[in-house]
Amino acid sequence: xxxxxxxxxxxxxxxxxxxxxxxxxxxxxxxxxxxxxxxxxxxxxxxxxxxxxxxxxxxxxxxxxxxxxxxxxxxxxxxxxxxxxxxxxxxxxxxxxxxxxxxxxxxxxxxxxxxxxxxxxxxxxxxxxxxxxxxxxxxxxxxxxxxxxxxxxxxxxxxxxxxxxxxxxxxxxxxxxxxxxxxxxxxxxxxxxxxxxxxxxxxxxxxxxxxxxxxxxxxxxxxxxxxxxxxxxxxxxxxxxxxxxxxxxxxxxxxxxxxxxxxxxxxxxxxxxxx
Ligand SMILES: [Zn+2]
Ligand SMILES: [Zn+2]
Numbered sequence: 001x002x003x004x005x006x007x008x009x010x011x012x013x014x015x016x017x018x019x020x021x022x023x024x025x026x027x028x029x030x031x032x033x034x035x036x037x038x039x040x041x042x043x044x045x046x047x048x049x050x051x052x053x054x055x056x057x058x059x060x061x062x063x064x065x066x067x068x069x070x071x072x073x074x075x076x077x078x079x080x081x082x083x084x085x086x087x088x089x090x091x092x093x094x095x096x097x098x099x100x101x102x103x104x105x106x107x108x109x110x111x112x113x114x115x116x117x118x119x120x121x122x123x124x125x126x127x128x129x130x131x132x133x134x135x136x137x138x139x140x141x142x143x144x145x146x147x148x149x150x151x152x153x154x155x156x157x158x159x160x161x162x163x164x165x166x167x168x169x170x171x172x173x174x175x176x177x178x179x180x181x182x183x184x185x186x187x188x189x190x191x192x193x194x195x196x197x198x199x200x201x202x203x204x205x206x207x208x209x210x211x212x213x214x215x216x217x218x219x220x221x222x223x224x225x226x227x228x229x230x231x232x233x234x235x236x237x238x239x240x241x242x243x244x245x246x247x248x249x250x251x252x253x254x255x256x257x258x259x260x261x262x263x264x265x266x267x268x269x270x271x272x273x274x275x
Contacts, residue, residue, distance in 0.1 A: 002273075003044065004183065006039065007269040008209070010266055011243065011244060012035055012037065012243070012245075016056070017244075017245075019246035025246050029250055031265045032250055035266050037054050037092050037242070037243055038050070039051040040064070047082040047160040048082055049081075049159060050081055052084070052189075053099070057099040058096065063077070065269060078103075079106045083112065083113050085178075086114050086120055093190070097146070101145070104141055111147055114148050114149070115166075117176070119176075124148065162183060164182050165181040167197065170195060184207060185207040185272045186201065191210075199233075205234065211241075214247055239260060239262070250265070
């Protein structure tokens with residue numbers, strides 16, 4: 001069984017944190033600085049699968065572990081991409097698509113496949129036609145070279161050596177999102193209700209990355225209590241909470257954490273078994 005790395009490059013919501021114009025939500029705790037949503041898997045041959053390509057992608061790829069001193073070259077930057085797993089078409093999850101051209105460049109022009117649900121892929125193509133071959137290339141790699149690959153819910157596909165099973169989740173009023181089971185872990189951001197059809201894919205998990213917005217209820221995201229109910233039902237060995245709102249204070253939630261329950265910070269990283 002091969003070990004893979006899972007790293008969270010952004011654990012914030014669409015606003016990120018701090019949210020400008022909200023001095024009342026300012027926190028001087030560095031654990032409360034959150035880039036917009038993003039994460040990746042890295043396999044034993046160095047292959048990289050991104051979860052989404054949000055608006056902070058360039059910063060996330062430059063300094064994925066948030067440990068760059070800003071003086072020397074950022075040698076821990078991400079320099080390849082063997083596929084993107086798209087959870088949905090919201091701006092905070094796909095508006096960094098243009099930055100994928102840098103990964104094309106670093107891979108000497110190799111194209112990148114974006115895997116996801118057909119409707120989300122159609123929206124992506126409609127929003128960013130130039131990334132999928134439309135229009136002129138004014139110079140080499142002036143725009144990304146991408147293609148889309150539609151996945152079917154519940155059907156496992158091997159992507160860059162990782163068995164990936166997508167499943168539908170409810171984003172409340174915002175429609176559906178896609179959760180991904182990848183070997184021993186699952187990535188479930190932007191979820192309000194986990195449908196019964198998703199649960200068979202979430203049994204026996206080593207690691208669950210789960211979206212938890214805040215303490216108060218919200219129409220499109222789980223709050224703390226809703227997320228805890230999901231965790232007690234699924235009983236993953238470990239859970240890391242992601243996609244926190246700018247009002248969440250790490251220090252306020254820290255006393256609630258348990259050995260099996262972590263709160264993400266940007267750069268949070270772990271290893272898990274792929275199968
Ligand atoms: Zn989001
Ligand atoms: Zn969303």
